[in-house]
Amino acid sequence: MSTALPHPDAITGALLVGTWASSLVYMAELLEAVKYFRAFKKDDWKLKSYIAVVFGIDTISAIGDYACVYLYTITHAGDLVYLTKQNWAVPLYVISTTCVAFLVQSFLAFMYWRFTKNTIFVCFLSILILGAFGGGLSAGLTVTLFPAYKDRNKARIPGTIWIGTQLAADLTIAGALVLELMKAKSLFKGERRVNNMLNRLVSHTIRTGTATAVIAVVALIIFLIDDETNIPNGILYTSGRVYVLSMLINLNIRDSFGRPQNWTTSSGPRGTVRGAHGTTYNFSTVQFCPTEPHSSNSESIKSSAWLPTLQSPANISDTQPLDIEMMPTDTKQGVPEV
Structure with missing residues (x-):
């Protein structure tokens, strides 16, 4: 050798x-x-x-x-x-x-x-x-x-x-x-x-x-x-x-996405975050699903841990409970709290 x-x-x-x-x-x-x-x-x-x-x-x-x-x-x-x-x-x-x-x-x-x-x-x-x-x-x-x-x-x-x-x-x-x-x-x-x-x-x-x-x-x-x-x-x-x-x-x-300044957090067993633009966002540790509550023909996509999805309101009730739910504020109340 x-x-x-x-x-x-x-x-x-x-x-x-x-x-x-x-x-x-x-x-x-x-x-x-x-x-x-x-x-x-x-x-x-x-x-x-x-x-x-x-x-x-x-x-x-x-x-x-x-x-x-x-x-x-x-x-x-x-x-x-x-x-x-x-x-x-x-x-x-x-x-x-x-x-x-x-x-x-x-x-x-x-x-x-x-x-x-x-x-x-x-x-x-x-x-x-x-x-x-x-x-x-x-x-x-x-x-x-x-x-x-x-x-x-x-x-x-x-x-x-x-x-x-x-x-x-x-x-x-x-x-x-x-x-x-x-x-x-x-x-x-x-x-x-x-x-x-x-x-x-x-x-x-x-x-x-x-x-x-x-x-x-x-x-x-x-x-x-x-x-x-x-x-x-x-x-x-x-x-x-x-x-x-x-x-x-x-x-x-x-x-790192943070939270917009026009969202407020209210108490609840799952924690709700309300947005001011008539859009419902559901966040979990695995996925989050933004939804347009006034649209009857929204497209649906599945999501991964970091990818956004858009679901129709009918599909929301069929999903598993999420950790954080972002609900639209009542439009009559004007701009929500910061």
């Missing part, structure tokens, strides 16, 4: 820089997680458990990244034979990042299905998500069985499938959500506040979808050019953090 010292920039340097970037994103992720569990205590326990599991797996992945660098630079510093192999933390990061991406993409796909009920398209998304999941697990298993850097070419096919299908899934989900949000804007012509909210959602969806896609495509290109360098690994160190961060922001954005 060759004991030639690999170039430290490509082996340990790329991983070290990757942990620095990962730490910055993880701090933002941690703040969003604390914000979510503090602000949305009434969310369904299943959703909160799901978030906790995703966050926990990503935390394990981040710890594994630090362990990988520590083993290379401290524990086995100067060990030329050790530097020619990928330690146990490398497949750990591949498998954990794959699991995080799978859970977050599945969550977004489910939210899209709740919004559109487009089962055929969601099945297509599921194929991409499962393809990325299988490719990632295969890549992690290959690295476990063939840890030497000279054998990295054995992971080329599963690694390409993993990153390629993950990239396709990210872009497809982001594009589909943006398209549905743009369609929703046509239902709220003249509603400046709602349109501003939708514009923010569109902007956020594009940013998060683009971020994960850029990370994936840059890592894939570098890996195909040189499969013995750790630069793709260093880049992908931030991937899991970005996925979880985008998921948490999608949930926490519900708290």
Whole structure:
């Protein structure tokens, strides 16, 4: 076996820089997680458990990244034979990042299905998500069985499938959500506040979808050019953090819309918020449904955690009780209290 010292920039340097970037994103992720569990205590326990599991797996992945660098630079510093192999933390990061991406993409796909009920398209998304999941697990298993850097070419096919299908899934989900949000804007012509909210959602969806896609495509290109360098690994160190961060922001954005100044809150078992424009808004931790009480032919759309819906009054009574209900004020009372 060759004991030639690999170039430290490509082996340990790329991983070290990757942990620095990962730490910055993880701090933002941690703040969003604390914000979510503090602000949305009434969310369904299943959703909160799901978030906790995703966050926990990503935390394990981040710890594994630090362990990988520590083993290379401290524990086995100067060990030329050790530097020619990928330690146990490398497949750990591949498998954990794959699991995080799978859970977050599945969550977004489910939210899209709740919004559109487009089962055929969601099945297509599921194929991409499962393809990325299988490719990632295969890549992690290959690295476990063939840890030497000279054998990295054995992971080329599963690694390409993993990153390629993950990239396709990210872009497809982001594009589909943006398209549905743009369609929703046509239902709220003249509603400046709602349109501003939708514009923010569109902007956020594009940013998060683009971020994960850029990370994936840059890592894939570098890996195909040189499969013995750790630069793709260093880049992908931030991937899991970005996925979880985008998921948490999608949930926490519900708290950032605030409340218009012409709404008042009245007491009641569910809490009612009254608007002055003859529009009824029903908010829950899973969906919110603005309704025009005087329109008999309103269009109906289903909603996800952050997407607005418009329902006819007849449909309101058929839905489950909501946490917050926004009812129109009596028009005879004039402008409601602030």
